[in-house]
Amino acid sequence: MEELFREVNLKFYKRYSKLDDSKEFWELMKAPLRQSIRINTLKAPFDYIVKRLKERYELEPIPWVKEGFFINTREFSTMIEHALGLVFPQEASSMIPPVVLDPKPGELILDMAAAPGAKTTQIAQYMENEGCLVANDMKKWRVNILRSNLNRFGVLNALVTQKDGTYFGRFKETFDKILLDAPCTSVGMVRKSFKFAKDWKIDRVYMYSKIQKKLILAAYKALKPGGTLVYSTCTVDPFENEEVVDFLLMKTDAKLEKIKLPLKSTPPILEFDGHKYSEEVKKCLRLHPQDNNTEAFFVAKIRKP
Template sequence: MSARDIVREANRKFYERYSLLEDTDEFWEFIIRSLRQSIRVNTLKAPLDVVVERLSEEFELEPVPWVEEGFFINSDNLAGVPEHGLGLIFGQEASSMIPPVVLDPKPGELVLDMAAAPGSKTGQMAQYMKNGGCLIANDMKKGRVNVLIANLNRMGVLNARVTIKDGRYFGRFDNTFDRILLDAPCSSVGMVRKSFRFLREWQLKTALRYSNIQKRLILAAYRALKPGGVLVYSTCTIDPIENEEVVDYLLKKTDAEIERIQLPLKSSEPVLEFEGRKYSEEVSKCLRLHPQDNDSEAFFVAKIVKP
């Protein structure tokens, strides 16, 4: 049975919708192919070269081209790796390391991670901030916050303050944060490679619901951003209504500007028209990753600047 047939059989509506975006055999094969395991070395606890030298004694490591401290690793059981339990490494999907790289937070800055749990990107940002400044790690669900706190403790993050708020709450803090990451809740199409249930359970109404949530969150984030500040919006889905349409919505409602992202990776063309909806040409500066582009999760990243 071909990859197309597998997807069609699991969820015909999923197949029909996303074949409008791309309909190559390679695309469908990678949609359902298992993910490579990847890790991020946590330099808050040890120098990069020391950890890499130790891991190389036991595992094959392949550098992730767009993240200096990211590696693909030939291990199916990170829980059994001592460095993982000690917080020297953190299991993190390679494409999910992109948003903190694009945000590029600095020591001494006030940074907001609006939807932080389970904390992989929060820890990465703290690493770039060298545990300096202040990093607000927010999530609206108490259960997820417990996991967030545990992960931040294991990674040795000292500059984070954890809050439990609906992300829209931060819209009241006008022109406050130097940098904001909104890794938005989404329909998780990109995570089919991690769990087949994301394919079986996918429904268009879920993507539509998330799109409405994302639009409210991105407006709140932009209000909270200082002039000259950077907002990174990201999702792990390929649906234009959760990606390009959300960025287009922000552009129509505000004076936001989009900056092109330059990283050593392959990408797919951003969508400028879908189902009769036309989006701003500025959206072409965003980063759209389909699973076959870099053998990773599908991902979308936009770098937004407040004049």
């Protein structure tokens, strides 16, 4: 596998070998992903949906999300439960940020980069459709998919907006909770498509890191004192992860909270490519693909004092 990545994109291979040079990392970066679904309790009771599915599929619970299961099919286009919005096909690690956000009914929540809505629908599910969920994305074509997913998955408490996420910085200390599932180089998604390795360029890492820093500052401004901001990406690059969180810690009074979930993780990075980060970032959750046989992911739980 290492050979394959080396041939496809040597710069990609060199950068991420500095991060993790284990055989398992490179093997799992290319291994086919296990399929997983989330049961959508906004449409029907949990037990009813699970019982229906068990008549035709094998389900294995995902330890860190009680509504999540690994499933032995890739054929979602012919699954009636999918067409009806009873199940959302969603990668197991991508279910973590809403769990960490811990939304409650009645809260005012912002999902700053929401399309196509996997995490928005999960947040609405935890809110039991009560309160208000602002679901934003900058790209029009993606907002259209977001709207259609909110519709199909029975989300009734969302307001959809199409803005650059920095727009929300003007609503100072407004939201109880904010999810910033940031645009990123998507290195973790290489298990879905090899194009994320082929097309990877260091310039894009720098570009995204800049955008992410602007977005996280705006999100923090819009957060109420005592509120929770969850920052996540599906990439392993420290410039888009620990560096962005470290930047927020330096610029504001933000505090990090340790994330405790029943899964394995890789220690966060304190120094990379000449950049050093605060010891505090050790509280973030860094998942490499071999940790739990999922996509790579990064999650930080931030609290405003």
